Each structure stands twice: as C-alpha cells, then as structure tokens.
Amino acid sequence: MTTVDDRPASPPAEAPRRRPNPLLALLRNSWRQLTSMRTALVLLFLLAVAAIPGSVLPQRGVNPEKVNQYFVDHPDLAPRLDQAGMFEVFGSVWFSAIYLLLFTSLVGCVLPRVRDHWRALRMTPPAAPKRLDRLPQHAVLAAPAAADAQAVAAVLRRRRWRVAVRGNEVSAEKGYLKETGNLLFHTSLVAILLGVAVGSWYGWHGNRLLVAGEENAFCNTRQQYSEASLGARVDSADLPPFCLTLDDFEAKFLPSGQPESFRARVTVDEPDGEAKRTADFSVNSPLRLGPANVYLLGHGYAPILKYTDRYGRSQTSTVPFLTNGDIGLTGEGVAAFPDANVDPRTGKRAADQQVAFDGLYLPTAPESAPFVKSEFPAERNPAVVLVAYRGNLGLDAGIPGSVYKLDQRQVTNGKLKQVGDKKLGVGEKWTLDDGSTLEFLGSKPYVTLSVRYAPGQTLMLAACVVLLAGLMGSLFARRRRVWFRVTPPDSGSPTGGSSLVEAGGLPRTEHPGFADEFAQLLAAVSDDGRPDRRAREGDE
Incomplete structure (x- = not known):
C-alpha cells in the first residue's frame, strides 16, 4: 500500500544574491554621470568661462611684453594672478582638466548615439498603426490613379522619403538629418579638441623683436627668441632652419593717426641650396616658411645713439624703444654703455663710471614743452628726451633684468646717479659735465x-565647417512619419467604386509646417491634385 504525502512541497531555496562591488558601482555611476549630455553642457560652459581670462589678460605665449607691463602697472595683483596661471590660461592645469573632462564626456556621449543612429538608419520604417484616425494628421481620399501601394510608394520616393511597402500599406519616414547633424556637431567638437591637443603636443611658437639691418639678422633657433614655447613632443632640433633680415618696414597712417596698412620686407635665407629671396608680408598676410608661419604683431622705432666718453672712445647703440600703447607710438627705453670710460693707459674700467640714458623716443615731437608724448605715429619730427645716469649699472651682479628698462634699485641705493637731461633732435649733440658727448x-x-x-x-x-553644417541640420531638420493604407474599391462606397487611400501623419518633434507638407503629399498621391479629404474633427 502506497501512502501519499499531502503536505505542500517546500519552495526551492533561493541562491544568495551577490552584493555588488561598491567600487565598481561607484565607477559605473561616475561614468554615466560624466557621459551624460547635461554634464557635457556644463563642462562646455565652464570651458567658455575659463577662456575669458585668456582674452582679457595678456598671455605670455602671445605678447610677453604686455605681461611684463602688467606686472609694472599692477605690482600687487599680478603675482597672485600669475600663481593662478592667468597669464598662461590655455596651458594651465585647471584649464587642461576641464578640457580633458569635456573631451571624455563628449566621446562617451557620441559613441553610443552613433551606434544607435546607425541601427536606426538600417531599419525599415515601422508598420502602420491600426487606427490612423488617431494620428495628429489624418485624411481619406479617392485615388483612381494611385490604385495600389506601389504607386503611392513611388510618389513618396520621388520626394525623398524612406519607404517600406507591406501588402496594401505604405510606411514612410523622413528627417534623419536632424540626428545626423546633431552627431556631426558633437563629433566636430571632439575633432576641435583633438586639433587643440595636436597643436599643444607638436606645435611651437616664439616671439622676436627684429631691428632692420643685416647686423640684426635673426635665425630660427630657440636661443634667439625673446620668448619661446615648444610642444611636449617637440625638441629644439626640430625647428625648421631659416634666417630673416628686416630690410624695410612701411607703415601708412590716416590723418587722425589710425593705422591704415603695414608691410614688412625681409630677406629669407633657407639653407636648402637655394639663393636668398625677398618676401613681403603684412598683419593679415603672414609669411609662410615651410611648416611655420611668421606673423607681424607690432612695430616701433630704435633710435641710434652715439656716445663718446671722456677719453674720446665712441660707441654706437641701436636700441629698440618699446611703444607704450598710445596712438603716437611714443617709445620708452634705455641705452646702456657699460664699457664706457675705460682708461686707455691701464685698460681698466672704473665700476662707477658706467653710463646709461633712459627716456622717450617721439616720432613726432611737439613744438613746445612738455615733451612727453608723440603727436603722430610717423616720423615727422623725431626726437629723444633722455635722462643721463652715471655710476654702477648693476650688470656685473648677474641678476637678470630687462634690457629695455633701467634697474631702479641702483638709483635708489645711490650707486647710479642722474647727471642731466636733454631733448635731442636728429643730428644734435649733447655735452655732459665730464666732457663726454x-x-x-x-x-x-x-x-x-x-x-x-x-x-x-x-x-x-x-x-x-562640419560643425556649422551639422548645426544647421540639427536646427532645421524635423523627424516625421506618414502611413498610407489602400482599400480595394467597393461598389457601395460613396466614392463610386474607386480605391480609397487612408493617410495618417505623425511629426516626431515640434514641426509647425507638417500640416502643409502632409497636404502636399495628399495632393501628389491624389489623381487630380485636389484630394477628396474627409478629415476627422480636430485635424489641422
């Protein structure tokens, strides 16, 4: 005899759930947050805000002279800004961090969307819904000439719709250019970031002040730049070899003093077996030398001063006087003669007999005092207004300083004393108290x-260029779908036995002009261009 156990079977024991790794969960959630579109927009906004100091403040990579002048004008604020990297914004750590995060976020956003968009492009339009009359656009029309689905599909293909025919139903969609443009826009942003990265790694630049004359020729080596910056993957030996000599500079000004045009003429010497050549370039037309471009940033004047010391020894100095930014191109500078007053009998130089002249160069000096500002940027009445100093210039101490400014510390501690001041025109001579001129x-x-x-x-x-094209497509393209269902003729129908075509349309996004486009499609499908529409209530 067999006994039956009526007790309910116990449920199988569930396997213990594995607790997720908290570190992996944190990384996964952080990656999702970083690659979200909201984060990308925030980082893009932060990058734009971070670039503002680079446009407002002078940058060492563009104009180191203005950076030095900013330190002189703002001695308290400039060091703090320098510590924050405000004079090298685009190479600072915080700007690079925003840059890299934005690059990672954009790549994480774009790649999945490209994959999904590619799948959508390969898919056929979806089948028609059962109730076309529930769509925002709906109409029923008699179409004797378009009596089958293939004829309706041919009309839609001529209007560049993607079409799928399923029996007596036609599905069509259009407007994938919107998503394509959106992806092109974001991909172009990634390409722009890549371009900036390539330029940062393999690019280089240098600034040089070049005075006219063969004796002032400049060759493309890092040592001859007043300021140079090489990319992380660039070595000094990678710089293309060439030399430049400034032959002439022509500047034209309007009567108001505003600049009209600038043109520099240089002699180019490239050691590639070819002869020297002459080239002209201007502000908006750089000189191209192999892979490098030479840009004209500014200009000024270098006065020629001849100093004859008390022993009759003469020295001539051609020193650039840097412009102070006024419209008259007033220049400021210093001409130093550290080797003056060497005793010819002993050949020794007295350390306290060095001479320097500090002052202004006026391309067009006013007729009467004060002589503090040039009246016009061209040389109509050139003059120099100088202050003579004698003593120890402090050049032998080995302390770095600017060649365009006098070391005021030597003046303050009494080692350099003022011995006179004078305004000189071209050809005029000034005799100092010790007989030197x-x-x-x-x-x-x-x-x-x-x-x-x-x-x-x-x-x-x-x-x-691709970014702008993608932006246009993203803004002006609209996704929309239409369906047509062809009903065989019915002798008892009010259309007199002709085929009935039921149509419905659905815009995927806000599209104010979709109603007119839908009406045009109906007119094209209809036999005479005037469709017999019986729209449901609520159609636009």
Missing part, C-alpha cells in the same frame, strides 16, 4: 614677429 643720429624701424607652427589648424578648420 651723446649724439642722436636717427632711427631704424623694428618689428615684433611671432613665428608659429600649429599642426592642428587644418583639422580645426575642417571641424568648424
């Missing part, structure tokens, strides 16, 4: 050059 012989023009190699520029230009 200073003669103003004239001036030479100088230009401020920026030599740059930016390998990412072509990529960035192409990316910007």
